[in-house]
Amino acid sequence: MIGEAVMEALRKIVPEDRIFQQESMEKHTAFRIGGPADVLIELGGVEELRDLQQYLNQEGIPYFLLGNGSNLLVGDGGIRGAVLHMGTAMSKVQVEGNRIIAQAGAFLSQVAREALEHSLTGLEFASGIPGSIGGGVVMNAGAYGGELKQVVTRVTALDEEGRLLDFPKEEMKFGYRYSILKERPLIVTEVELRLQEGDRIQIRETMDDLARRRREKQPLEYPSAGSTFKRPEGHFAGELIMKAGMRGFQVGGARVSDKHCGFVVNMGGATAQDVADVMREARRRVKEAFDVELEPEVILLGEFRQGL
Ligand SMILES: Cc1cc2nc3c(=O)[nH]c(=O)nc-3n(C[C@H](O)[C@H](O)[C@H](O)COP(=O)(O)OP(=O)(O)OC[C@H]3O[C@@H](n4cnc5c(N)ncnc54)[C@H](O)[C@@H]3O)c2cc1C
Numbered sequence: 001m002i003g004e005a006v007m008e009a010l011r012k013i014v015p016e017d018r019i020f021q022q023e024s025m026e027k028h029t030a031f032r033i034g035g036p037a038d039v040l041i042e043l044g045g046v047e048e049l050r051d052l053q054q055y056l057n058q059e060g061i062p063y064f065l066l067g068n069g070s071n072l073l074v075g076d077g078g079i080r081g082a083v084l085h086m087g088t089a090m091s092k093v094q095v096e097g098n099r100i101i102a103q104a105g106a107f108l109s110q111v112a113r114e115a116l117e118h119s120l121t122g123l124e125f126a127s128g129i130p131g132s133i134g135g136g137v138v139m140n141a142g143a144y145g146g147e148l149k150q151v152v153t154r155v156t157a158l159d160e161e162g163r164l165l166d167f168p169k170e171e172m173k174f175g176y177r178y179s180i181l182k183e184r185p186l187i188v189t190e191v192e193l194r195l196q197e198g199d200r201i202q203i204r205e206t207m208d209d210l211a212r213r214r215r216e217k218q219p220l221e222y223p224s225a226g227s228t229f230k231r232p233e234g235h236f237a238g239e240l241i242m243k244a245g246m247r248g249f250q251v252g253g254a255r256v257s258d259k260h261c262g263f264v265v266n267m268g269g270a271t272a273q274d275v276a277d278v279m280r281e282a283r284r285r286v287k288e289a290f291d292v293e294l295e296p297e298v299i300l301l302g303e304f305r306q307g308l
Helices: 004-013 046-059 108-117 135-138 200-217 237-243 272-290
Strands: 019-024 034-044 063-066 072-074 079-085 093-096 099-103 153-159 166-170 187-194 255-257 264-266 299-301
Touching: 004 019, 004 034, 004 046, 004 166, 046 063, 046 079, 046 153, 046 187, 072 166, 072 272, 093 108, 099 108, 108 135, 135 187, 237 272, 264 272
Parallel strands: 034 079, 063 079, 072 299
Antiparallel strands: 019 034, 093 099, 099 187, 153 166, 153 187, 255 264
């Protein structure tokens, strides 16, 4: 699919040193798992992204927008087509009064740090979520009672035809780990947030406290993609998995964390299929024991010998 003619065309849009063929997705996912992408491109800016989108659409080459890869399980066979990585070149953060304007590649931790430096409160909950703000908007990322929808006021995104559109918060269809981006293949380029003036010391204390709680409760010492499953109505996924007797359940290198059963962790050398096998068994046992359907929060990409 990505032959020399395509590579030549890509090199006319993007400098060669930002194009990587057969790039292992292990390097780009928090799980440290995943086969090669046919081609991975480090994006340089919105205009370049628009040109790439136009070219790839015209050639019928599939593409995938990668943020920080912290919510992804990429199959062992990798990804066909192009992976467009929104990284440091698209991560500027500006603060104007109580308004923050962040390019989509900015880390949530980076935006939260800017908020702290300007004594702005409201984003403390996001300081320990290891994703980009673009990926955060897609998922309406949240923690400890906060969600991005509480502070996001506008999202700028490229639509399917390459138009740059502004979406006020009301049009984002934010819900639990849900937004309009789950329905439409939009590409977030910029996010506007509005926060409140606060007390810097208190903001820092809250962030430190949440970081401590994460370290205590979550298996941050192993690669993972965070919570494997969404929280089922009226339950906690981790608790159901634990009660179903799956603490420490392991297939190959993938294991239900002993510290927090809501996380599947990579103990070293796990394949994507190992993780999928653990997830399938967790779903089966929880369904059998409690008649609850666990819905994956982690996004599966590529092919799996046996799915969930
Ligand atoms: C240890 C750990 C703890 C975590 N804790 C939390 C938590 O407390 N709360 C929480 O909500 N999540 C948590 N997560 C999950 C993850 O960090 C979030 O879902 C995060 O928002 C994903 O952002 P990302 O940039 O890594 O997205 P990716 O994983 O790169 O992508 C996720 C999805 O977003 C899409 N996407 C990414 N950027 C864009 C963009 N600019 N435009 C359009 N689509 C885009 C991708 O195509 C993909 O569909 C955790 C993960 C880990 C590893």
